[in-house]
Amino acid sequence: MxxxxxxxxxxxxxxxxxxxxxxxxxxxxxxxxxxxxxxxxxxxxxxxxxxxxxxxRQTAVDAALKRLVETSTARVHLICDHSHRLLAASPSRRAEWRREMLGMPMFRYASEEIRKAESELAGIGWHEGRVASLVVETGPNGRDDVPIGAGRVLWEKIPFADGAMGRLVTTLA
Structure with missing residues:
Protein backbone atom coordinates (compact mmCIF):
# COMPACT_ATOMS: atom_id res chain seq x y z
CA MET A 1 0.00 0.00 0.00
CA ARG A 57 -1.19 -2.18 15.45
CA GLN A 58 -4.21 -0.16 16.50
CA THR A 59 -6.67 -3.00 17.01
CA ALA A 60 -10.18 -2.87 18.42
CA VAL A 61 -8.81 -3.91 21.83
CA ASP A 62 -6.26 -1.09 21.91
CA ALA A 63 -8.89 1.41 20.76
CA ALA A 64 -11.29 0.18 23.46
CA LEU A 65 -8.59 0.55 26.14
CA LYS A 66 -7.87 4.11 25.00
CA ARG A 67 -11.60 4.92 25.03
CA LEU A 68 -11.99 3.46 28.55
CA VAL A 69 -9.11 5.57 29.86
CA GLU A 70 -10.37 8.72 28.14
CA THR A 71 -13.86 8.32 29.63
CA SER A 72 -12.85 7.09 33.10
CA THR A 73 -13.95 9.03 36.16
CA ALA A 74 -10.75 7.93 37.94
CA ARG A 75 -7.54 9.95 37.88
CA VAL A 76 -5.78 7.72 35.37
CA HIS A 77 -3.49 7.89 32.35
CA LEU A 78 -1.89 5.42 29.96
CA ILE A 79 1.72 5.67 28.81
CA CYS A 80 4.06 3.63 26.65
CA ASP A 81 6.05 1.59 29.17
CA HIS A 82 9.24 2.07 27.15
CA SER A 83 9.20 5.73 26.07
CA HIS A 84 6.81 7.09 28.76
CA ARG A 85 4.86 8.91 26.04
CA LEU A 86 1.29 9.74 27.02
CA LEU A 87 -1.21 7.65 25.04
CA ALA A 88 -4.46 8.57 26.81
CA ALA A 89 -5.70 10.35 29.94
CA SER A 90 -8.97 10.62 31.80
CA PRO A 91 -10.76 13.99 31.95
CA SER A 92 -9.92 14.39 35.64
CA ARG A 93 -6.24 13.73 34.95
CA ARG A 94 -6.16 16.14 31.99
CA ALA A 95 -7.83 18.80 34.17
CA GLU A 96 -4.84 18.68 36.55
CA TRP A 97 -2.41 19.61 33.77
CA ARG A 98 -1.94 23.11 32.40
CA ARG A 99 -0.69 21.89 29.02
CA GLU A 100 -1.60 19.37 26.35
CA MET A 101 0.41 16.21 26.99
CA LEU A 102 -0.83 13.67 24.41
CA GLY A 103 2.16 12.07 22.71
CA MET A 104 4.60 13.80 25.05
CA PRO A 105 7.11 11.93 27.24
CA MET A 106 5.95 12.16 30.86
CA PHE A 107 9.13 11.16 32.69
CA ARG A 108 10.50 14.71 32.89
CA TYR A 109 7.61 15.51 35.28
CA ALA A 110 8.31 12.57 37.60
CA SER A 111 8.86 13.14 41.30
CA GLU A 112 12.04 11.94 42.97
CA GLU A 113 10.16 8.90 44.32
CA ILE A 114 8.80 7.99 40.89
CA ARG A 115 12.29 8.27 39.39
CA LYS A 116 13.63 5.97 42.10
CA ALA A 117 10.83 3.42 41.56
CA GLU A 118 11.47 3.52 37.80
CA SER A 119 15.18 2.84 38.34
CA GLU A 120 14.32 -0.24 40.41
CA LEU A 121 11.96 -1.87 37.87
CA ALA A 122 14.63 -4.01 36.22
CA GLY A 123 15.68 -5.42 39.58
CA ILE A 124 12.16 -6.62 40.42
CA GLY A 125 11.50 -8.24 37.04
CA TRP A 126 9.07 -5.64 35.66
CA HIS A 127 10.42 -5.84 32.11
CA GLU A 128 10.46 -9.64 32.13
CA GLY A 129 6.85 -9.82 33.24
CA ARG A 130 7.52 -11.21 36.72
CA VAL A 131 5.70 -8.18 38.18
CA ALA A 132 2.55 -6.84 36.51
CA SER A 133 1.52 -4.16 38.99
CA LEU A 134 3.17 -2.01 41.59
CA VAL A 135 2.04 0.62 44.11
CA VAL A 136 4.42 3.59 44.27
CA GLU A 137 4.48 6.11 47.10
CA THR A 138 5.26 9.54 45.71
CA GLY A 139 5.95 13.00 46.94
CA PRO A 140 5.17 16.19 45.04
CA ASN A 141 7.16 17.08 41.96
CA GLY A 142 6.98 20.83 42.66
CA ARG A 143 5.63 21.71 39.21
CA ASP A 144 2.62 23.86 38.38
CA ASP A 145 2.21 22.78 34.75
CA VAL A 146 2.00 19.01 35.31
CA PRO A 147 1.74 18.64 39.08
CA ILE A 148 2.14 15.42 41.04
CA GLY A 149 0.93 15.52 44.62
CA ALA A 150 2.05 13.39 47.53
CA GLY A 151 0.20 10.09 47.57
CA ARG A 152 0.13 6.64 46.01
CA VAL A 153 -0.15 5.56 42.40
CA LEU A 154 -0.81 2.13 40.97
CA TRP A 155 1.27 1.09 37.95
CA GLU A 156 -0.21 -1.74 35.87
CA LYS A 157 1.46 -3.27 32.80
CA ILE A 158 -0.86 -3.74 29.84
CA PRO A 159 0.17 -5.49 26.62
CA PHE A 160 -0.82 -3.91 23.31
CA ALA A 161 -1.75 -5.83 20.18
CA ASP A 162 1.70 -5.26 18.64
CA GLY A 163 3.52 -6.75 21.64
CA ALA A 164 4.54 -3.38 23.06
CA MET A 165 3.71 -2.70 26.68
CA GLY A 166 1.69 0.11 28.17
CA ARG A 167 1.50 1.29 31.75
CA LEU A 168 -1.80 2.31 33.28
CA VAL A 169 -1.14 4.86 36.05
CA THR A 170 -3.94 5.35 38.56
CA THR A 171 -3.89 7.73 41.51
CA LEU A 172 -5.12 5.88 44.60
CA ALA A 173 -7.33 7.62 47.16
Missing amino acids: LYTGRALKRLRLVNGMKQSHVAELLQVTQATVSRWETDVLTPSEDQQRALQRLFA
Missing part, protein backbone atom coordinates in the same frame (compact mmCIF):
# COMPACT_ATOMS: atom_id res chain seq x y z
CA LEU A 2 1.37 3.39 -0.97
CA TYR A 3 0.52 6.05 1.59
CA THR A 4 -0.21 9.52 0.29
CA GLY A 5 0.73 12.40 2.55
CA ARG A 6 -2.93 13.09 3.32
CA ALA A 7 -3.62 9.42 4.20
CA LEU A 8 -0.53 9.21 6.41
CA LYS A 9 -1.50 12.36 8.30
CA ARG A 10 -5.07 11.13 8.77
CA LEU A 11 -3.89 7.74 10.12
CA ARG A 12 -1.45 9.45 12.47
CA LEU A 13 -4.12 11.78 13.83
CA VAL A 14 -6.75 9.02 14.15
CA ASN A 15 -4.23 7.05 16.21
CA GLY A 16 -3.46 10.08 18.38
CA MET A 17 0.21 10.19 17.41
CA LYS A 18 2.51 13.15 16.96
CA GLN A 19 4.92 13.29 14.03
CA SER A 20 7.82 12.99 16.48
CA HIS A 21 6.41 9.75 17.88
CA VAL A 22 5.98 8.21 14.40
CA ALA A 23 9.53 9.34 13.61
CA GLU A 24 10.88 7.74 16.79
CA LEU A 25 9.13 4.43 16.07
CA LEU A 26 10.34 4.34 12.44
CA GLN A 27 13.81 5.65 13.32
CA VAL A 28 13.61 8.70 11.06
CA THR A 29 13.50 12.40 11.86
CA GLN A 30 10.34 14.35 12.56
CA ALA A 31 11.19 16.45 9.49
CA THR A 32 11.08 13.29 7.37
CA VAL A 33 7.57 12.45 8.60
CA SER A 34 6.52 16.04 7.89
CA ARG A 35 7.90 15.77 4.35
CA TRP A 36 6.03 12.49 3.83
CA GLU A 37 2.79 14.13 4.95
CA THR A 38 3.25 17.07 2.58
CA ASP A 39 4.27 14.75 -0.29
CA VAL A 40 7.69 16.40 -0.54
CA LEU A 41 9.22 12.94 0.08
CA THR A 42 7.83 9.47 -0.56
CA PRO A 43 8.60 6.72 1.98
CA SER A 44 10.77 3.90 0.62
CA GLU A 45 9.24 0.44 0.20
CA ASP A 46 10.69 -0.63 3.56
CA GLN A 47 9.33 2.51 5.20
CA GLN A 48 5.92 1.89 3.60
CA ARG A 49 5.87 -1.61 5.11
CA ALA A 50 6.92 -0.20 8.50
CA LEU A 51 4.13 2.39 8.30
CA GLN A 52 1.63 -0.32 7.42
CA ARG A 53 2.73 -2.41 10.42
CA LEU A 54 2.63 0.65 12.67
CA PHE A 55 -0.93 1.59 11.81
CA ALA A 56 -2.13 -2.02 11.77
Whole structure:
Protein backbone atom coordinates (compact mmCIF):
# COMPACT_ATOMS: atom_id res chain seq x y z
CA MET A 1 0.00 0.00 0.00
CA LEU A 2 1.37 3.39 -0.97
CA TYR A 3 0.52 6.05 1.59
CA THR A 4 -0.21 9.52 0.29
CA GLY A 5 0.73 12.40 2.55
CA ARG A 6 -2.93 13.09 3.32
CA ALA A 7 -3.62 9.42 4.20
CA LEU A 8 -0.53 9.21 6.41
CA LYS A 9 -1.50 12.36 8.30
CA ARG A 10 -5.07 11.13 8.77
CA LEU A 11 -3.89 7.74 10.12
CA ARG A 12 -1.45 9.45 12.47
CA LEU A 13 -4.12 11.78 13.83
CA VAL A 14 -6.75 9.02 14.15
CA ASN A 15 -4.23 7.05 16.21
CA GLY A 16 -3.46 10.08 18.38
CA MET A 17 0.21 10.19 17.41
CA LYS A 18 2.51 13.15 16.96
CA GLN A 19 4.92 13.29 14.03
CA SER A 20 7.82 12.99 16.48
CA HIS A 21 6.41 9.75 17.88
CA VAL A 22 5.98 8.21 14.40
CA ALA A 23 9.53 9.34 13.61
CA GLU A 24 10.88 7.74 16.79
CA LEU A 25 9.13 4.43 16.07
CA LEU A 26 10.34 4.34 12.44
CA GLN A 27 13.81 5.65 13.32
CA VAL A 28 13.61 8.70 11.06
CA THR A 29 13.50 12.40 11.86
CA GLN A 30 10.34 14.35 12.56
CA ALA A 31 11.19 16.45 9.49
CA THR A 32 11.08 13.29 7.37
CA VAL A 33 7.57 12.45 8.60
CA SER A 34 6.52 16.04 7.89
CA ARG A 35 7.90 15.77 4.35
CA TRP A 36 6.03 12.49 3.83
CA GLU A 37 2.79 14.13 4.95
CA THR A 38 3.25 17.07 2.58
CA ASP A 39 4.27 14.75 -0.29
CA VAL A 40 7.69 16.40 -0.54
CA LEU A 41 9.22 12.94 0.08
CA THR A 42 7.83 9.47 -0.56
CA PRO A 43 8.60 6.72 1.98
CA SER A 44 10.77 3.90 0.62
CA GLU A 45 9.24 0.44 0.20
CA ASP A 46 10.69 -0.63 3.56
CA GLN A 47 9.33 2.51 5.20
CA GLN A 48 5.92 1.89 3.60
CA ARG A 49 5.87 -1.61 5.11
CA ALA A 50 6.92 -0.20 8.50
CA LEU A 51 4.13 2.39 8.30
CA GLN A 52 1.63 -0.32 7.42
CA ARG A 53 2.73 -2.41 10.42
CA LEU A 54 2.63 0.65 12.67
CA PHE A 55 -0.93 1.59 11.81
CA ALA A 56 -2.13 -2.02 11.77
CA ARG A 57 -1.19 -2.18 15.45
CA GLN A 58 -4.21 -0.16 16.50
CA THR A 59 -6.67 -3.00 17.01
CA ALA A 60 -10.18 -2.87 18.42
CA VAL A 61 -8.81 -3.91 21.83
CA ASP A 62 -6.26 -1.09 21.91
CA ALA A 63 -8.89 1.41 20.76
CA ALA A 64 -11.29 0.18 23.46
CA LEU A 65 -8.59 0.55 26.14
CA LYS A 66 -7.87 4.11 25.00
CA ARG A 67 -11.60 4.92 25.03
CA LEU A 68 -11.99 3.46 28.55
CA VAL A 69 -9.11 5.57 29.86
CA GLU A 70 -10.37 8.72 28.14
CA THR A 71 -13.86 8.32 29.63
CA SER A 72 -12.85 7.09 33.10
CA THR A 73 -13.95 9.03 36.16
CA ALA A 74 -10.75 7.93 37.94
CA ARG A 75 -7.54 9.95 37.88
CA VAL A 76 -5.78 7.72 35.37
CA HIS A 77 -3.49 7.89 32.35
CA LEU A 78 -1.89 5.42 29.96
CA ILE A 79 1.72 5.67 28.81
CA CYS A 80 4.06 3.63 26.65
CA ASP A 81 6.05 1.59 29.17
CA HIS A 82 9.24 2.07 27.15
CA SER A 83 9.20 5.73 26.07
CA HIS A 84 6.81 7.09 28.76
CA ARG A 85 4.86 8.91 26.04
CA LEU A 86 1.29 9.74 27.02
CA LEU A 87 -1.21 7.65 25.04
CA ALA A 88 -4.46 8.57 26.81
CA ALA A 89 -5.70 10.35 29.94
CA SER A 90 -8.97 10.62 31.80
CA PRO A 91 -10.76 13.99 31.95
CA SER A 92 -9.92 14.39 35.64
CA ARG A 93 -6.24 13.73 34.95
CA ARG A 94 -6.16 16.14 31.99
CA ALA A 95 -7.83 18.80 34.17
CA GLU A 96 -4.84 18.68 36.55
CA TRP A 97 -2.41 19.61 33.77
CA ARG A 98 -1.94 23.11 32.40
CA ARG A 99 -0.69 21.89 29.02
CA GLU A 100 -1.60 19.37 26.35
CA MET A 101 0.41 16.21 26.99
CA LEU A 102 -0.83 13.67 24.41
CA GLY A 103 2.16 12.07 22.71
CA MET A 104 4.60 13.80 25.05
CA PRO A 105 7.11 11.93 27.24
CA MET A 106 5.95 12.16 30.86
CA PHE A 107 9.13 11.16 32.69
CA ARG A 108 10.50 14.71 32.89
CA TYR A 109 7.61 15.51 35.28
CA ALA A 110 8.31 12.57 37.60
CA SER A 111 8.86 13.14 41.30
CA GLU A 112 12.04 11.94 42.97
CA GLU A 113 10.16 8.90 44.32
CA ILE A 114 8.80 7.99 40.89
CA ARG A 115 12.29 8.27 39.39
CA LYS A 116 13.63 5.97 42.10
CA ALA A 117 10.83 3.42 41.56
CA GLU A 118 11.47 3.52 37.80
CA SER A 119 15.18 2.84 38.34
CA GLU A 120 14.32 -0.24 40.41
CA LEU A 121 11.96 -1.87 37.87
CA ALA A 122 14.63 -4.01 36.22
CA GLY A 123 15.68 -5.42 39.58
CA ILE A 124 12.16 -6.62 40.42
CA GLY A 125 11.50 -8.24 37.04
CA TRP A 126 9.07 -5.64 35.66
CA HIS A 127 10.42 -5.84 32.11
CA GLU A 128 10.46 -9.64 32.13
CA GLY A 129 6.85 -9.82 33.24
CA ARG A 130 7.52 -11.21 36.72
CA VAL A 131 5.70 -8.18 38.18
CA ALA A 132 2.55 -6.84 36.51
CA SER A 133 1.52 -4.16 38.99
CA LEU A 134 3.17 -2.01 41.59
CA VAL A 135 2.04 0.62 44.11
CA VAL A 136 4.42 3.59 44.27
CA GLU A 137 4.48 6.11 47.10
CA THR A 138 5.26 9.54 45.71
CA GLY A 139 5.95 13.00 46.94
CA PRO A 140 5.17 16.19 45.04
CA ASN A 141 7.16 17.08 41.96
CA GLY A 142 6.98 20.83 42.66
CA ARG A 143 5.63 21.71 39.21
CA ASP A 144 2.62 23.86 38.38
CA ASP A 145 2.21 22.78 34.75
CA VAL A 146 2.00 19.01 35.31
CA PRO A 147 1.74 18.64 39.08
CA ILE A 148 2.14 15.42 41.04
CA GLY A 149 0.93 15.52 44.62
CA ALA A 150 2.05 13.39 47.53
CA GLY A 151 0.20 10.09 47.57
CA ARG A 152 0.13 6.64 46.01
CA VAL A 153 -0.15 5.56 42.40
CA LEU A 154 -0.81 2.13 40.97
CA TRP A 155 1.27 1.09 37.95
CA GLU A 156 -0.21 -1.74 35.87
CA LYS A 157 1.46 -3.27 32.80
CA ILE A 158 -0.86 -3.74 29.84
CA PRO A 159 0.17 -5.49 26.62
CA PHE A 160 -0.82 -3.91 23.31
CA ALA A 161 -1.75 -5.83 20.18
CA ASP A 162 1.70 -5.26 18.64
CA GLY A 163 3.52 -6.75 21.64
CA ALA A 164 4.54 -3.38 23.06
CA MET A 165 3.71 -2.70 26.68
CA GLY A 166 1.69 0.11 28.17
CA ARG A 167 1.50 1.29 31.75
CA LEU A 168 -1.80 2.31 33.28
CA VAL A 169 -1.14 4.86 36.05
CA THR A 170 -3.94 5.35 38.56
CA THR A 171 -3.89 7.73 41.51
CA LEU A 172 -5.12 5.88 44.60
CA ALA A 173 -7.33 7.62 47.16
